[in-house]
Amino acid sequence: MSEVTASRTLDCSGMNCPLPILKTKKEIDQMQSGEVLKMISTDPGSANDMTSWSNRTGNKIVGSSTEGGAYTFYIQKS
Amino acid sequence: MSDTKKLAIIASKGTLDWAYPPFILASAAAAMDMDAMVFFTFYGLPLLKKDLDLKVTPVGNPAMPMKMPFGSKDFQNVNWSIPNLISGNMPGFDSMATMLMKETFKKKGVATIEELREMCIESGVRFVACQMTMEVFGFEKKDFIDGVEYAGAAMYLEHAAEADISLFI
Numbered sequence: 001m002s003e004v005t006a007s008r009t010l011d012c013s014g015m016n017c018p019l020p021i022l023k024t025k026k027e028i029d030q031m032q033s034g035e036v037l038k039m040i041s042t043d044p045g046s047a048n049d050m051t052s053w054s055n056r057t058g059n060k061i062v063g064s065s066t067e068g069g070a071y072t073f074y075i076q077k078s
Numbered sequence: 079m080s081d082t083k084k085l086a087i088i089a090s091k092g093t094l095d096w097a098y099p100p101f102i103l104a105s106a107a108a109a110m111d112m113d114a115m116v117f118f119t120f121y122g123l124p125l126l127k128k129d130l131d132l133k134v135t136p137v138g139n140p141a142m143p144m145k146m147p148f149g150s151k152d153f154q155n156v157n158w159s160i161p162n163l164i165s166g167n168m169p170g171f172d173s174m175a176t177m178l179m180k181e182t183f184k185k186k187g188v189a190t191i192e193e194l195r196e197m198c199i200e201s202g203v204r205f206v207a208c209q210m211t212m213e214v215f216g217f218e219k220k221d222f223i224d225g226v227e228y229a230g231a232a233m234y235l236e237h238a239a240e241a242d243i244s245l246f247i
Contacts (some may be wrong), residue, residue: 016187018106022197025109043187056083056110 004063004074006038007031013070014043020046024075028059033076036062039073047071060070085114086234086241089122093189094132094176095142097125099247101194106199117234119208126207126222130191133176137166147181171242197224206233
């Protein structure tokens with residue numbers, strides 16, 4: 001994931017559905033097109049939810065990883 | 079996205095548990111760039127009150143798990159099966175069940191209804207209160223939050239006719 005540089009980081013650890021999606025959307029709205037947001041979540045449902053959110057909104061997930069119950073997503077604003 | 083999707087929800091229940099689905103779905107829909115409207119009718123109307131006092135009861139709901147939000151993990155996972163004969167007759171049981179559910183939600187990182195409602199408003203979800211049921215049950219506009227629209231079945235149906243998703247909750 002080292003080739004992706006995030007300009008912002010959003011930590012949604014401990015939050016449950018639908019908060020990670022809502023917070024991500026809020027953050028993305030404040031960013032410029034092309035910028036990348038790093039979002040960390042501990043909600044196991046967020047892995048599929050983030051994909052669906054991305055498919056719907058067009059903001060692309062350019063990278064993701066899972067480590068010890070933490071899910072990290074790199075989302076590029078469309 | 080050029081083809082904006084539309085969500086139409088009827089919120090007809092006003093207990094703490096059933097308050098969640100309309101606000102979760104409407105806020106998530108807004109976060110997914112959809113136009114969302116929630117039409118509050120009958121027992122869903124109290125969800126628009128400035129001061130929410132939502133309660134939950136296990137009476138008549140055998141599927142509702144009763145969990146303790148404290149103690150060891152094993153203890154928290156115990157499902158306390160309380161017969162209706164007790165839960166329905168013991169004064170203050172609903173308040174206790176409500177407190178336990180609120181505490182469990184908080185511990186699991188679930189937003190409060192107030193927070194989700196606020197996020198709906200922030201993201202442009204439309205709230206419509208059913209004028210007819212307001213009059214029947216004696217609800218007043220001054221008790222409701224700002225920004226609510228007041229209308230009847232036709233306004234809901236106008237939106238729902240164009241909606242891609244339509245839910246009765």
